[in-house]
Amino acid sequence: MTILLYDLVGTDRSRPFSPHCWKVAFALAHKGLAYESVPTPFTAVKGVEQGVCGTVPVIRDGERVVGDSFAIALYLEETYPDRPSLFGGEGGKAAARFIERWSQLTVHPFLGAAVLMDIHDRLDPADQAHFRTTREARFGKPIEEVPVGRDAGLDAFRAKLEPLRSMLSVQPFIGGETALFSDYIVASAFQWARVISPYPVLAADDPVAMWFERCLDLHSGLGRSVSAAA
Structure with missing residues (x-):
């Protein structure tokens, strides 16, 4: 089924x-x-x-x-234990928990603020009203004000990715030679931004961007099945 x-x-x-x-x-x-x-x-x-x-x-x-x-x-x-492992063992599950928290605390806050109005503008009117109410309560300001500082904060955000960038200098994926759920956690944050907004959160020559491109190619190009926002 x-x-x-x-x-x-x-x-x-x-x-x-x-x-x-x-x-x-x-x-x-x-x-x-x-x-x-x-x-x-x-x-x-x-x-x-x-x-x-x-x-x-x-x-x-x-x-x-x-x-x-x-x-x-x-x-x-x-x-489905007979199918390819998402974690590669119990240690991989624990490591993925760390990656999830790192992504939520380091990657999501900047991306969520930077593309906030892009999300709003791609919603139906009823969803826009819901989104505005919930996000203004979360950010404590009109949603139009939230992305205002994204250009000023972009370099600092990219600098925070250095641990990932450094690790990718010795292996192609967070999971090692092949992608694991840890990769999907972080790649999905960048996919969020890619699908919803044309804002360039990564420089094209950044090793993180190159890793993300490899992730988009996985599983017969699943990530590319939805085109980048224009």
């Missing part, structure tokens, strides 16, 4: 953009599992699977419903 992945979308239902949903899409592809993306706008999230999770991503695998990207990855690892 095909797995259902509830995928966050805007006006264009063919362009899922949530970094957390992209983690799951990559994880499903890594496991070689067929899935169907269910386009889900912001205002429909609360009704997904009778609201059992309240956020996306959510997957339905037969009778099982699982939410939260990391919990979904663990579920896939445990349920």
